[in-house]
Amino acid sequence: MTDVLATLSRDRIFYLFVAPFAALTILFGVWPILLSMQVSFTASATALRPNPTYVGLANYAAVLADPIFLASLARTLLYTVLSVVANLAFALGFAILLDSRLLKRGSLFFRLAIFLPVITPDVAGYVVWRWLYDRSFGALNAFLTLLGLPPFGGLSSVDTAMLAILIAELWHHAGFYMIIFLANLSIRDRALEEAAHLDGATTWQRWRYVILPQLRPALVINTVYALIQFLKTFTVVVVMTKGGPNDQTNFVSYYAYQLFDQARYGEATAMATILFAIVIGLSLTAYRLGDREPGQ
Amino acid sequence: MGILRKVACAAFAAAASILPAKAQQLTVWHDLGDNGIKWFEALSAEFAKQKPGVTIRSQSFPTDQWFGRVISALNTDTAPDLIFNNYERVIRIQQQTNKVMDLKALTGTVPDKGFLSEDDMRVATFKGRQIIIPIQRVQMAFGVRKSWLDKNGGKFPDTWEEVKALATAFRDKDPDGNGQADTFGMALQAAKPRDLIHMLDLFTFGSGLRHTLIDPEGKITIDQPGHAEVLEEFLKTYSSYRFVAPDTINHSFAEMYQVIEGGRGGMFRVGDWNVRKWDGAQVLNGDFVSGPWPKFAPNRPNAVVIGGMRGIAVPENSPNKALAQEFAAFMLSKPAQQASLENIGAGVRKDLDISKLSPRQQYFAKAEHRLVAYDFPESIHAFYPELEAAFHRKLLSGIARPPADWKAFIAETAKEMRDLAAKLRG
Numbered sequence: 001m002t003d004v005l006a007t008l009s010r011d012r013i014f015y016l017f018v019a020p021f022a023a024l025t026i027l028f029g030v031w032p033i034l035l036s037m038q039v040s041f042t043a044s045a046t047a048l049r050p051n052p053t054y055v056g057l058a059n060y061a062a063v064l065a066d067p068i069f070l071a072s073l074a075r076t077l078l079y080t081v082l083s084v085v086a087n088l089a090f091a092l093g094f095a096i097l098l099d100s101r102l103l104k105r106g107s108l109f110f111r112l113a114i115f116l117p118v119i120t121p122d123v124a125g126y127v128v129w130r131w132l133y134d135r136s137f138g139a140l141n142a143f144l145t146l147l148g149l150p151p152f153g154g155l156s157s158v159d160t161a162m163l164a165i166l167i168a169e170l171w172h173h174a175g176f177y178m179i180i181f182l183a184n185l186s187i188r189d190r191a192l193e194e195a196a197h198l199d200g201a202t203t204w205q206r207w208r209y210v211i212l213p214q215l216r217p218a219l220v221i222n223t224v225y226a227l228i229q230f231l232k233t234f235t236v237v238v239v240m241t242k243g244g245p246n247d248q249t250n251f252v253s254y255y256a257y258q259l260f261d262q263a264r265y266g267e268a269t270a271m272a273t274i275l276f277a278i279v280i281g282l283s284l285t286a287y288r289l290g291d292r293e294p295g296q
Numbered sequence: 297m298g299i300l301r302k303v304a305c306a307a308f309a310a311a312a313s314i315l316p317a318k319a320q321q322l323t324v325w326h327d328l329g330d331n332g333i334k335w336f337e338a339l340s341a342e343f344a345k346q347k348p349g350v351t352i353r354s355q356s357f358p359t360d361q362w363f364g365r366v367i368s369a370l371n372t373d374t375a376p377d378l379i380f381n382n383y384e385r386v387i388r389i390q391q392q393t394n395k396v397m398d399l400k401a402l403t404g405t406v407p408d409k410g411f412l413s414e415d416d417m418r419v420a421t422f423k424g425r426q427i428i429i430p431i432q433r434v435q436m437a438f439g440v441r442k443s444w445l446d447k448n449g450g451k452f453p454d455t456w457e458e459v460k461a462l463a464t465a466f467r468d469k470d471p472d473g474n475g476q477a478d479t480f481g482m483a484l485q486a487a488k489p490r491d492l493i494h495m496l497d498l499f500t501f502g503s504g505l506r507h508t509l510i511d512p513e514g515k516i517t518i519d520q521p522g523h524a525e526v527l528e529e530f531l532k533t534y535s536s537y538r539f540v541a542p543d544t545i546n547h548s549f550a551e552m553y554q555v556i557e558g559g560r561g562g563m564f565r566v567g568d569w570n571v572r573k574w575d576g577a578q579v580l581n582g583d584f585v586s587g588p589w590p591k592f593a594p595n596r597p598n599a600v601v602i603g604g605m606r607g608i609a610v611p612e613n614s615p616n617k618a619l620a621q622e623f624a625a626f627m628l629s630k631p632a633q634q635a636s637l638e639n640i641g642a643g644v645r646k647d648l649d650i651s652k653l654s655p656r657q658q659y660f661a662k663a664e665h666r667l668v669a670y671d672f673p674e675s676i677h678a679f680y681p682e683l684e685a686a687f688h689r690k691l692l693s694g695i696a697r698p699p700a701d702w703k704a705f706i707a708e709t710a711k712e713m714r715d716l717a718a719k720l721r722g
Contacts, residue, residue: 045391045392047392048367048368048371048392048393049371049392049393049394050371050372068689133543134543135541135542135543136478136480136541136542136543136560137478154543155543155546156542156543156544156545156546158696158697240546241487241546242487242488242546242548243487244486244487244545244546244692244696245545245546245692245695245696246545246692246693246695246696246697247689247692247693248696258488258685261488262681262682262685263388263391263392263681264682
């Protein structure tokens, strides 16, 4: 106890400066999460009353027995895996292209072109994508028809809806991941590549064994961030599909939102808590795996 | 000293007698937007004539926000004086707060209320409490784009067969004359549970049937004779008939209105509140006619649908409860109802001056066609929203992947709904 007080006294200036931000984090970050968790243990009809009825884990049991939730969770995980892989592969590919000497001249233009969607308001961007996909007046199908190709089902077909929103999200997010990769590429040690070149390594070998290991910080950050982003996919669904067609894009966040609409607050917050736990668990796992030294 | 005190008291009394009474303000929360704000401004001016010094301040919120704000305000004793919305939304407020006042006694004191029907009062009542005073009946008719109709014979469709013939012509015969196949027979919606079931409600009630999914006794009705036929045709409208835009499965209100106001849908729902906007030169410029929903059977009369009731409610913890009740009762008066008709396009009284309204507005104001009201299952079955969500999910699965046999699909759906209703009833 004396030691703790001594430490506090010694670092009091530090704690004084940190205190306001810690208070804000607790007030606006931690407190709402705790309140949401509290609601998940209450009966929906009384959830928002001053003295709610607590029902223990009943909402969690109901949610985990709900086949629609389980299907939604499986769909969310599938979409997350596909989106993380697609976004990171696309961003890394573009970062490599923009980093190469071949694209030295147009580099700034292409960087801007790919980053621009990131700063575009997401709702506006997704509305335009919805129009592009529209099967009655959309530009995409008009173009395909012009080429004599079959129409793309887009958002209205159960077979293509997930792919369609994945493409729209790729357009919106990939630029952000690309910038992180580019920053990492720009600070890599080029002497190692020259040494490998002198030792007779092929281009592929140089990429695989010299450059890629140096990109690990960017890969870890991008993977963790993308996991968090796509597990919580919501806005694109609200704007483009509203969970349809036939639940094909009904991800967990949107399903929980639908339950809010039916005043099923207990189950909705139980879903949100489960998703929160999954996001934390997967992100920490990805971070731990990526942060390990090779061979560990 | 005594004299001084007497002089001071006399001066205070004299000053108080010549100063106006303390101004009082009532606050109403609604979701009617700018039209609603104008309406309450007009009501404020009228109410001030009988209650000088009292003003009405209205605040409009998007519907979702209205819910959250009202529920939290009522639960934390920071309620507004009055709330105004559709009956089913006030039911949800009552379910979440148990703090919506019973207005039965107040309504009993209103002398002039003969225009309120039994149906109106049934809708206003939830679990024995009259939670709203009915102020605006929400009428919904079947609309057809007039210029397109004129090119195809000009006769307003009366039967479902006539609607189908017209929808085919609107889809295939380039009614807007732009040389492109970009028009559709109908503009409907499907994305959210209320979207699709609301559309089905209109076809069901408009064709003279009384329940869409469940009756007051809790029996599932969708596979009963008459009901099954309407449901099958309704589902085919979204699928094999190709009468709607291909993306309709993802359409909600906003997208449906884009199809209507963008000049691509030939037949659509017309709510009494839509008419004022659609009469505008920049929107439809009055290029539509309204009528009853189509007949599905020659022996069942068709109708315009009363799809809801907007009303005023008083929270138990209203800061000015007595005055709030007085204002709520005033909203049934002729001047208040006239303002409602002129600003929102609806009311409950039948003795209002409609001469200033357009012919399309007058169609609703006169209520010349037979009117059929929703059965309002949410006021009887507390589990209805959950049942409706499951019904919606099942119907969407059929629209997304149309079955070979719709009759079998409907029978299967009915069984699933019966099982779910039994489970939810517990």
